[in-house]
Amino acid sequence: METRTTLPIASQRALSTTAARCLNIDNINPNIKAAKYAVRGELAVKAEEYRVKLAQGDKSLPFDSVIFANIGNPQQLDQKPITFFRQVLSLLENPLLLKNKEALRTSFGYQDDVIARAEKLLAEVQSVGAYSHSQGAPLIRESVAKFIERRDGYSADPQSLFLTGGASSGVNTLLNVICNGPNAGVLVPIPQYPLYTATLSLLNATCVPYQLEEQKAWGTDLDAMRRSLQQAKAAGTDVRAVVVINPGNPTGASLSADDIKSVLDIAAEEKLVVIADEVYQTNVFVGEFTSFKKRLRELQQEVPAKYDNVELVSLHSVSKGMVGECGHRGGYFELVGFDPLVAAQVYKFISIMLCPPVIGQCLVELMVNPPKEDEPSHELYQKEYNGIREGLHKRALALYEAFQRMEGVECQEPQGSMYLFPTITLPPKAIESAAAEDRAADEFYCLRLLDATGVCVVPGSGFGQKENTFHFRTTFLAPGTDWVERIVKFHSEFMAKHN
């Protein structure tokens, strides 16, 4: 292995002047400089500093814990992983455990379906330490295809499925392929998950925003979408795709089958690629999830001439839902209606990074193919799954009720996803104080909230919002009500101070 000679440790070199280096802030890739990603921005960095201080025993802070409500990170908070998933993954990581199945059963309660699944996946991937096919292991893609078939009632082709390192990496791939220069435009909902605007910045492409309707539970306003599209086209932008996040992030809104049809109508008429971010498809409290793929197939049966050429990509992930395994970076996307030559370029692009994490791929397989009713792990799986689902709904409602008690705060009823996105009406004095610090008023509010309570949320400006409105996004993942009461108390003091 490496040599272990202990030479004198050099002290950290002092920072030198910018001019002496090759790279400085003014000459690196300007697209990176321009990109914004508030979910892990200044507030998150500060929250992490507070966390470290508390861990080091610092008693000077006015709170005793940091609540990371800035990001949908279920297992960082209270959510326990689903036992079946993790039992299988433990066997995949150490197949030698399979040499003593009796001990697995008697000492650790591993059921036969856990063992059988691990053996099946190992037979496919050989080792989770080996590169797989760049699109993902064939058997896993077949399993995803069957899941889509069961969900939608329409077949799916494993060859059109691409496993990914979380949905984020899928979005990155797709926008890379679609955007061919500064003139390429993509319709993005506002508010949106900032992955979209950030990636468009990185690609130096044009973001064409369309406003969601807050007063209609953050529904998709098709007229607004058409207006934005026409304006962009009139300005010379080559609008190529429309992003729909359903259920919505940060809004939680669920699209009806009719709204989905309207989006597909616009896509068919205007030749837009539909990017359906469906990672919250199981986080639905109100109504029922309809996939874009299903609706498209229905419409293709009804009016093939109109819909047959619609290009749709649908994304899913192990990060959200009741799975909540975001640290594993697993996900997939399905290409529908793409030119095979374009799909081949998608393949080449992803192959440069070799393959998505194989253990994450296996987790995708477990997510889309959980224990069946007659299998021994089913009962526990179902109990855990339902428990997580009910817990999320309960916490969403508790937070929603707290917001209703707060002066100047309005929030749409929770419908799905993992977030609430309330409006805050801030007094003029607060807006002035924010301006004096060269900050947007909602950013100012969120920073003060963090400093006073340790609760980290993300200002609405990080997602986009109508001018002169202020919001913040908070997850409803954190357990207990203490942190909610911290927000309530802070808010009333903040309002009093700035009135």
Add this chain to the structure above:
Amino acid sequence: METRTTLPIASQRALSTTAARCLNIDNINPNIKAAKYAVRGELAVKAEEYRVKLAQGDKSLPFDSVIFANIGNPQQLDQKPITFFRQVLSLLENPLLLKNKEALRTSFGYQDDVIARAEKLLAEVQSVGAYSHSQGAPLIRESVAKFIERRDGYSADPQSLFLTGGASSGVNTLLNVICNGPNAGVLVPIPQYPLYTATLSLLNATCVPYQLEEQKAWGTDLDAMRRSLQQAKAAGTDVRAVVVINPGNPTGASLSADDIKSVLDIAAEEKLVVIADEVYQTNVFVGEFTSFKKRLRELQQEVPAKYDNVELVSLHSVSKGMVGECGHRGGYFELVGFDPLVAAQVYKFISIMLCPPVIGQCLVELMVNPPKEDEPSHELYQKEYNGIREGLHKRALALYEAFQRMEGVECQEPQGSMYLFPTITLPPKAIESAAAEDRAADEFYCLRLLDATGVCVVPGSGFGQKENTFHFRTTFLAPGTDWVERIVKFHSEFMAKHN
């Protein structure tokens, strides 16, 4: 969960004309179209098709197994994972196993250091299913810093370390930051690992090739590097960085401390960022690995004025070495001498993808901090580690000897990495036959080799080679000698046919 109504399954939609879709091969991102990545290109796709055919019982092929020698994928072939690593990972995936430590010990032979390490890592990450800090979990970065300190004798700063999803994703990050437009140039060795040229294509930046010296065991020719640099500068290219792959891929060559100094000299004089791809740092058969970081720190002590502003980034990975866990996508890079404002942009860029796979991060920790001599898992670890190392060396030598027996094949003695990169002198008739198929002669050769033997290697053109020379890259990972004899036999028939 999702609805399971079984509606009639629609047949796959027929492909429509290109014109009716938004995206076609001529209007997508031209940089993707231009990128080349032969390691997973046409040959690899064909090899996979053969594999599937064989698995389906097809008896029509002239071979009974496919040997994927196109890619350094140790565990796809014979290499067994190191037990200590996988035992710890199994506990991280299912922490409930820790509830019965006695059974872990008695039924599965888990040692106390395995259990202690798992508990330590779990205390840090909470759950491998949770997002970590975007740069990687702090404790893991500290562990990497200590490893670098032990290896080099110079301190490392955890804040300057970025855990990645394999080294590939690190290279992608760095080239994204460095390249600010078509005029930005990066010196890349020829032959090289095509990740570099592919990523530069994706960024529409300029690849400035410098030739390695085949006759000097693929050594780095500093004069050639300077010449390429001056030519590129004269042509108006803003050369910003130099890539060094050490030990080399595809060449296996190891740089001496003197050669490293010469590269650092050029970097200091010309203000170039040094990108040191050191993923094969433990795959060294001849001489000893010296890291760029260590050499730089030594020179900084000797002549601070000259070297203090050198910007260096060093990459490492769990994919190669005796670890061979490429499917886990783990790695890191260390920034040395970077402007803090630039480092902050690196952070923002990676944060958009949230975090590298957490289980891969934990594997990085295990790689850099293996069982110590007085710990119970040490003996087995050392035995497995040495066994893999010796096996690799033995196979490299066997393959090298086979190449010496082959007419018109010349190969440098194996020095390191996982590859041999022989020259093949092809008869004119073979070159003509290749041209008739619109192929480079080495591509033609490799394709015929695959069709005849099931052995998949990568033509030299995929890595770059001097004009009118032909090579191929093969890993020496596959066990046994049968596949080597397949190559020998094919080669002699090929030469006879085309003479």
